[in-house]
Amino acid sequence: MIRIIIIGTGNIGGHLCNAFENVPASNNILVTGYYNRAQKELSGSNAALLTDLNNLPDSDLILLAVPDDAIEKVSEQIKATKAVIAHTSGSVAMSVLQNHKNHGVFYLPQSFSSSRKPSFEDINICLESSSKEVNKVLEMVAVTLSRKREQINSSQRKKLHLAAVYMNNFVNHCYSKAEEIMEEASIDTHLLDALMRETLEKAIALSPKSSQTGPAIRNDSRTIEKHLLLLEKEDREMYRSITKSIQKTHGKKL
Template sequence: MIEMVILGTGNIAFHLFNAFSESENIRVIQVYNHRQESLKYFSNFTDTTTNIKNLKPAHFYLLALKDDVIPEIAEKLKSYVGIILHTSGAVGLNALDSTTNFGVFYPLQTFSKNKAVDFSKIPVCIEANSAENLEKIRSLASRITIDVREIDSEQRKALHVAAVFVNNFSNHLYSIGAEICAENKIDFSILKPLIAETASKIESLNPLEAQTGPALRNDQKTIETHLAFLSKKHKDIYSLLTQSIQDLHGKKL
């Protein structure tokens, strides 16, 4: 039985806790957070603590924490023999080098506590300070997902930036679309089939091939109509993205 301590109670910690808890061969024996109120959910299922000095012996210590505190927390775990893992896409492996056995366990997905995910299909990117530790982390990951990939720190940094574009930025554009709809008394749900089709197209097409719209067609009349309609805050974004599409496809605005 693999025993694990999770440090953190945010979205990633929440979903990893549930995924590990559902595995027959993994037991989350403790969850740590410095705020007692954040531990309420986890205390229904396992031991919890607000004192980092009271962590239990375990095979893995998973740091599902804000990026800027990872090195500081890792320093406090340097006496532990278990493998110290962080879950960040943007933090390098060397942030944990104050410890003896360490690695990265980065699930490439967007997480919200009120939205369930099927962890078995989520890519988990792994890295470690030794071949032996890498295999142990691979074994851990394979118990909750079928997609385990060895990705080094530089690749993971690039992957995280790419993920921000395809996830965070695209979701922000949904918010802008919803705002424009609301301002004009249109139900945003009318756009959901379009959003779904756009996402599904890249299952069979390269994103470059899937591009459509007035920017690609160099439809200046439509572009000018849109710019005249938009408020200043949205006009700048529209212009920047239009220019980017045209630059990528070799057209002029």
């Protein structure tokens, strides 16, 4: 039996806690407790709400699902233990946990929201471990959620996280800007739903680079100038920057 404690029950920690509690008993995974600063009980959890980081019950794995800038501080508050201490960050090096003998990373490159239940079986879980023994524990836990696992070191993970910011955060912001433009013109924002789906499906099927279309890659300067005139001054820089990046990527004249 692998006993798990989860520190932090926000978007990632809360979903992990619920997911681990719902795996079949045959997987020998047990969430024995969770901790959050607000001392708030987690809806749907049967695990114990823990109140003292300095006095955690015995466990085999302690997952730190806390903000990046809090990982090292929280780690230092946990007394020396034989348990594996692992964080869930994409941008923080594993070495911040080196004050504990057994440490690692349990990173899920996915966007988590409290209002949506994630499909863990579709997520590649990225692991990094300080030893073979630590990796064995992390693998045994990860396999209960997903058959997709990758061994990725801290340097690779930082680049993966950067790529995820482009793919998720930046793309989503572009969706938001598109909605703003349509709302200002009193256009139904769902008119571009099919385009959104096709863009994603084509990028997966063909690769993003080979499926690029639009005025930038065509060097359609007239259309680009028309678009710039339609934008507020503060949004023109974003449009120009993305246009230049597309043209540079595809070897077009700037």
